[in-house]
Amino acid sequence: MDTPDPSAACRPSAINQLQAQDRAGHNWYRFVLSFPPHLVRDYLKRFGITSDQQVLDPFCGTGTTLVECKKLGIPSVGVEANAMAHFASQVKLDWTLNPDQLRRQAHEVAERTQTLLASDRGELRRLEPDRQQLLLKNSISPRPLHKTLTLLEQLQQHSDHRPLPHGQLALAKALVSKIGNLHFGPEVGIGTIKADAPVVEAWLTEVGAIAQDLQDFQSQASFPPAIVHQGDARQMRQVLTPGTIDAVITSPPYPNEKDYTRTTRLESVLLGLIRDRAALKALKQGLVRSNTRNVYKLDQDDQWIASHPEIQRLAAAIEAKRIELGKTSGFERLYARVTKLYFGGMAQHLADLRPILRPGAHLAYVVGDQASFFRILIHTGELLAAIAQSLGYELVSIDLFRTRRATATRAELREEVVVLRWVGDGQRPLSEHRSLQN
Numbered sequence: 257m258d259t260p261d262p263s264a265a266c267r268p269s270a271i272n273q274l275q276a277q278d279r280a281g282h283n284w285y286r287f288v289l290s291f292p293p294h295l296v297r298d299y300l301k302r303f304g305i306t307s308d309q310q311v312l313d314p315f316c317g318t319g320t321t322l323v324e325c326k327k328l329g330i331p332s333v334g335v336e337a338n339a340m341a342h343f344a345s346q347v348k349l350d351w352t353l354n355p356d357q358l359r360r361q362a363h364e365v366a367e368r369t370q371t372l373l374a375s376d377r378g379e380l381r382r383l384e385p386d387r388q389q390l391l392l393k394n395s396i397s398p399r400p401l402h403k404t405l406t407l408l409e410q411l412q413q414h415s416d417h418r419p420l421p422h423g424q425l426a427l428a429k430a431l432v433s434k435i436g437n438l439h440f441g442p443e444v445g446i447g448t449i450k451a452d453a454p455v456v457e458a459w460l461t462e463v464g465a466i467a468q469d470l471q472d473f474q475s476q477a478s479f480p481p482a483i484v485h486q487g488d489a490r491q492m493r494q495v496l497t498p499g500t501i502d503a504v505i506t507s508p509p510y511p512n513e514k515d516y517t518r519t520t521r522l523e524s525v526l527l528g529l530i531r532d533r534a535a536l537k538a539l540k541q542g543l544v545r546s547n548t549r550n551v552y553k554l555d556q557d558d559q560w561i562a563s564h565p566e567i568q569r570l571a572a573a574i575e576a577k578r579i580e581l582g583k584t585s586g587f588e589r590l591y592a593r594v595t596k597l598y599f600g601g602m603a604q605h606l607a608d609l610r611p612i613l614r615p616g617a618h619l620a621y622v623v624g625d626q627a628s629f630f631r632i633l634i635h636t637g638e639l640l641a642a643i644a645q646s647l648g649y650e651l652v653s654i655d656l657f658r659t660r661r662a663t664a665t666r667a668e669l670r671e672e673v674v675v676l677r678w679v680g681d682g683q684r685p686l687s688e689h690r691s692l693q694n
């Protein structure tokens with residue numbers, strides 16, 4: 257589930273929350289509004305997916321679809337472009353680690369870190385300036401940063417490398433929830449600035465929760481394969497085998513001003529997943545263009561929807577509104593373009609996906625209406641459904657998942673599940689294919 261635009265009255269409703277009985281595995285680290293495991297279960301059931309089939313999440317984020325499939329004994333595969341989300345999914349799917357070993361090693365690391373912290377002479381460790389500049393200002397205070405860097409060094413120096421990723425993910429979770437100053441409302445911002453934070457204790461609590469889940473998981477007999485590739489959902493043929501996917505359950509980004517790389521910036525920088533501006537730019541270029549902060553001069557995804565009248569009309573309406581309102585900032589000038597690039601990127605993704613699907617494959621795309629660009633309503637689900645149909649997919653339904661109300665306009669914003677079916681190339685007359693580009 258994407259984060260709704262900031263102008264919406266958007267307390268996450270109960271339907272979108274992680275239920276207590278679902279926490280195991282999912283709660284190791286997740287986006288604030290990742291879609292809930294029960295939604296994945298509902299669509300697996302509706303599609304009749306069994307353990308001899310394979311599910312794909314091409315925008316897998318923190319891995320909700322894959323973790324839920326693994327719990328249910330269904331093989332799955334994911335693609336994710338953001339290094340932090342990719343890392344989180346990978347770790348969340350590794351249930352082989354011995355929980356006692358994890359606990360023991362974590363306590364050793366914690367002890368060494370506490371000893372070092374107790375003996376430090378007041379000089380605080382800092383990030384190199386290049387890395388510090390990547391952080392949102394004040395997202396972590398100097399003392400918690402010093403403690404975190406000391407802990408990270410001890411984690412990295414640990415001789416047995418096996419448990420390290422679980423320890424790192426536990427730190428990522430603790431950074432966001434207890435150590436840093438971040439506030440999610442649901443857009444990421446700075447909340448209360450803490451002069452200090454119990455870094456080691458917060459980390460040990462998260463490690464303990466992971467160890468407990470591992471112990472519970474390992475009481476079950478066996479698990480199906482679950483792999484997550486770091487890659488681009490617009491070019492999946494590089495990593496996935498043709499004709500291997502029976503169902504897709506996913507939530508792509510929505511066209512709004514949300515920059516996913518900001519949401520995950522603190523932990524991405526501290527874990528060394530983004531080291532400088534060039535790495536950040538490369539990451540953004542691998543994402544579907546959903547906000548004006550990741551639009552580049554040479555972007556061409558809009559070619560994919562050049563002949564799609566609804567999207568051209570929508571982009572023209574956004575640009576006309578900008579002119580009417582006399583808005584001239586660089587970001588505002590990009591609203592029409594990012595709208596076209598977004599739907600173009602999604603068209604490219606849906607086109608690229610076709611050969612990977614088995615004939616008869618079922619697809620569920622969770623998307624939300626948006627009104628971030630001069631309050632012009634973007635019916636994301638309807639437009640995505642129209643693009644999919646033009647690429648040869650069958651539209652089964654557009655289900656309502658929940659609604660939110662935009663504070664500014666009071667307009668109802670629908671969050672929907674676009675349900676599609678891929679009948680397969682061989683079974684459709686050629687005339688039915690109204691492919692947009694290939």
Ligand SMILES: C[S@@+](CC[C@H](N)C(=O)[O-])C[C@H]1O[C@@H](n2cnc3c(N)ncnc32)[C@H](O)[C@@H]1O
Nearest residue numbers: 290315317318320336337338488489509543544
């Ligand atoms: C709405 S989130 C998915 C949340 C996910 N359902 C979960 O449970 O955490 C959308 C994800 O798509 C990823 N993404 C955006 N563009 C992508 C692309 N071109 N290829 C792969 N992933 C992409 C973002 O990094 C983000 O993690």
